[in-house]
Each structure stands twice: as C-alpha cells, then as structure tokens.
Amino acid sequence: MLAGALLLALLTGCGSAPAPPAAAPEQPPAQARVVTADLPEATTFGDLSEAPADPAPQQPTDGTVLRVHDELALYDAPDGEPFARLPATQLENPTWVPVVETRGQWSRVLLPSRPTGATGWVRPEPGQAEPARSPYEVEVDVDAMRMVVRESGREIGSWTVGVGGEGTPTPRGRTYMMAAIEETVTTFSPVILPLGTHSQTLTSYGGGPGTVALHGWPDSSVFGTASSDGCVRVPDDALDLLTTLPLGTLVLLR
Missing domain, CATH: 2.40.440.10 (L,D-transpeptidase catalytic domain-like)
Known part of the structure; x- marks a missing residue:
C-alpha cells in the first residue's frame, strides 16, 4: 500500500500471418520491436498529449479488462506509432485497464494519464497481459x-x-x-x-x-x-x- 503522505499529494482533495520464405527469418510483431524504455510511462503522473481521445466517453463497455503482467507499448492506432508504455503496476497496485474497443488482435484501453479520456492501442505478446471480465x-x-x-x-x-x-x-x-x-x-x-x-x-x-x-x-x-x-x-x-x-x-x- 502507498504511504498516506504520498497519497495526499496525488488526490484532488479529498486500463498470425503466414511465415515468410525459409530463406528469410520471421519478423516479430511490431510491438516486439519497440524499445519500450524509450517511451514515457502511462501513469497518473503522466501527460500524454499524443494519446488518442476516448471515442465514446459516455458509453458502457462489455466489462472486458486487461491485466498487464509486463509493460506494454501503447500505439496511436492498430499497426500505428508507439507513443508511451503501460507499466505492470499503478500506485503499487497491479495494472488493470478497461478495454473499450477491439480490432483483431489489437485492444484499445483507457489510460490513467492526462489528458482525461486518453486511450492507447495494445497488442500483447504471450505472457504480457491477460483478459478478464468485471461484471x-x-x-x-x-x-x-x-x-x-x-x-x-x-x-x-x-x-x-x-x-x-x-x-x-x-x-x-x-x-x-x-x-x-x-x-x-x-x-x-x-x-x-x-x-x-x-x-x-x-x-x-x-x-x-x-x-x-x-x-x-x-x-x-x-x-x-x-x-x-x-x-x-x-x-x-x-x-x-x-x-x-x-x-x-x-x-x-x-
């Protein structure tokens, strides 16, 4: 649990293609080629001006959530450009983020950073994240x-x-x-x-x-x-x- 003193500083008062020819090595998915350490973290302390905005900020979801086990690169669109990384913990708690849209193997998730309504697209590798559902x-x-x-x-x-x-x-x-x-x-x-x-x-x-x-x-x-x-x-x-x-x-x- 986070120390109460730090908490007070946080609150306002009070988220397969066919194999190539044998002569060429198989290319890993785009996300696996990203050096995530070079990207800013998506946390409550972050300000991600490049993050795409939530397209339906008043709509419910189907309850799908993603548990992040290993930090994920965040993209501005499926097969788009990486702009941040989503760590496996938030305020010493495990990272769970709602999925608000899916396209094939890509999931769009809500982020904890500014600006409010920030989202990002992820395509987890095996072991990086697992889906669940909150009713x-x-x-x-x-x-x-x-x-x-x-x-x-x-x-x-x-x-x-x-x-x-x-x-x-x-x-x-x-x-x-x-x-x-x-x-x-x-x-x-x-x-x-x-x-x-x-x-x-x-x-x-x-x-x-x-x-x-x-x-x-x-x-x-x-x-x-x-x-x-x-x-x-x-x-x-x-x-x-x-x-x-x-x-x-x-x-x-x-």
Missing part, C-alpha cells in the same frame, strides 16, 4: 449527486454522494478504478480509490497530479453537495461495497 459498473450522475453500482446490469446499491464544487468540478466521461490505497496518515477515509482521471481545473494538488478518486468522508452533511476539489465523496456503506470491486472496473461520470 460491475459504477455510475455517478454528477448533477444529481447520485451514485449507482450495478452487477451484470442489475442495481446492487445507490447513494447520494458529494461531488466537485463550482470551481473544481468532477470531470465527466468514462474512467475506471485504478488502485485501492489504505490511508495511514489522515482519517477522512480508511481507503482511497484513485480513478484514471484528473481534475480539469487543478493541474496539481499538494504537489501531485490532481488525480480524482472515490473516497469516504466523516461528515455526512457533504453528501448531496458540490463541495469537493473534484473527488466523489461516498457514505461508509458505499465505500464498503466499492472496495470489493475489482480494479479496472468501469466508472461512468455523467
């Missing part, structure tokens, strides 16, 4: 200040929540649960759930990158108000449920 979806209606959690399309919980204030609004779009961090310094929430999205008005907070999160709050009067620095504040029983959901679970901020 869960978290939806936050920012204007109504209401959060709903669904399992296989069935509602399993809903709550009134707190959202970002007028000057520090909660960003909209689809993102995901990037990590789960046990808080050891402050007492406002026992667990923080950073998302793969950032504040649109705060470029940094406490020296960190302005990562938005789901987290608890000790004063229930904040629920139903727009008063946070962009994070979504949730009641205790909502947090209890959220902490049981797998990383990579889709979060729709509407």
